[in-house]
Amino acid sequence: MPLHRRRLLTAGATAGLLGLAGCLDSLDDETESSNATQLRLTLVEAPTPLREGYVVEFGETRRPDDDDAFAAALAGESYTTQYRTPFGSRPDDPRYVRHEGTYYRLGSVVVDEAATTHPVLRLSEVADAESSDAPEAVQADSLSEADRGTVHVAHMAARARGNVGGAPWGLVQRGGFVYRDAERAAESRLVGDDAPSHVAYRGTVYELSVTREEFHEPVYRATAEPVAESPERLEAILRAQFVDARLSRESLSDEARSILLTARVDGYEESHPYSEAYRSVLTGLHARAYLDGNIEKDAYTDDLGTGRVLYGETYYDYRLRFV
Structure with a gap:
């Protein structure tokens, strides 16, 4: 083959490869653009006032x-419960009650410890x-x-053992259902000598197994701490605890x-780089991260993306997530 022809073929192949590479780059850019991750903001109205x-x-x-626990706490007497806290209160979800013009935090x-x-x-x-x-089973x-x-x-616990779906760890305990309420256990058809062996x-069809097991549970004493003499003071206390950001119209x-x-109605989303308006909203929510x-590469993204904001005179729970 003549030298000049080989050069032409080589040049043509090189040009073709370069052209193909350009097309692939263009396709990659288009794919990346079409698959661009969007950051969605949703707002859900929270109780107002808090x-x-x-x-x-x-x-x-x-x-x-509750009444007996509160009366005992006010009188300085000991009122105790096991397993469940008095008043159903938790540090991250406190309960308050108003009594004779004073607000008390229940806890x-x-x-x-009790066995x-x-x-x-x-x-x-x-x-x-x-x-x-299939063995005979009660429906x-x-x-x-x-x-x-x-x-x-108990079915969800059994399903989780087979790695098919999850289980609500909290309801499920020790791989099954724990009868912590003695009255519920006494009335249950599934506990006792005449209980069925199988249930559908x-x-x-599942085989039933009931065992009596020892638990070590905390003993809780009810408390009632006076915290405010007016609704406005209590509102300030709650804002200090639960409001992460404030936005002014x-x-x-x-x-x-x-x-x-839009975020209140359908949710609002944008791809990065965000508009100046969206950036101002994120900044106002203290969501600068x-x-x-690039936050998807950071740890604990989900923890950063939720909170409560006071916008105007209304409270909202907000959530940021990538879609």
């Missing part, structure tokens, strides 16, 4: 011991309910509402206010 979500009325809590302290025994029900899958060799639908709930929790639930542009309106568009 005290509406934290001040309780004992008659509406469906906890019959508890651990004062002891107690509870029945634990576990399920083990044995057969498909339609199988000809879950024929059980009481409480027992159906027990079977459902959601197309599967006057300090925001029309575009930023429009973003917040999102501004460089």
Whole structure:
């Protein structure tokens, strides 16, 4: 082959490869653009004023011991519970009550440990309910509402052991359902000598196993701490605890206010680099870590993306996530 022809073919191949590379780069750019991650902001209205979500009325809590626990705490007497805290209060979700013009924060302290025994029900899958060799089983639908709930929790624990779906760790304990309420255990058809050996639930037959096991539980003493003499003072206390950011309509542009309106209705999202209006909203939420568009590589992104904001006169729970 003549030298000049070889040079032409080589040049043509090189040009073709360069052209193909250019096309691939263009396709990569287009794909990257079409798959660009967007940062979505959603706003959900929270109780306004905040005290509406934290001040309780004992008659509406469906906890019959609340009145007795509060009266004992006011009198400086000891009122204790096991497993469940008095008033249902937690450090991250406190409860308050108003009594004779004063607001009290309800809570508890651990004062002891108690050993107690509870029945634990576990399920083990044995057969498909339609199988000809499935053992005789009671139908879950024929059980009481409480027992159906027990079977459902134990079913999720059994399912998790097979790595199919998760389980609500909190309801599920020790791989099954723990009867911490003695009255519920006494009324349950699934506990006792005459309990069925198998139950059919959601197309599967499970073998029932009930064991009595020892638990070591904290003993809680109810507390009631006076914190405020007026609704306004309590509101300030709650803001100090739970409001992460404050936005003023006057300090925001029309575009930023429009973003917040959309976030309240359908959620609002943009791809990085964000518009100046979106950047101002993120800055106002103290979510500056999102501004460089690189936060997905950072640790604990989910912890950064939620909070509560006071916008105007209304509180909102906000969430930032990538979609």
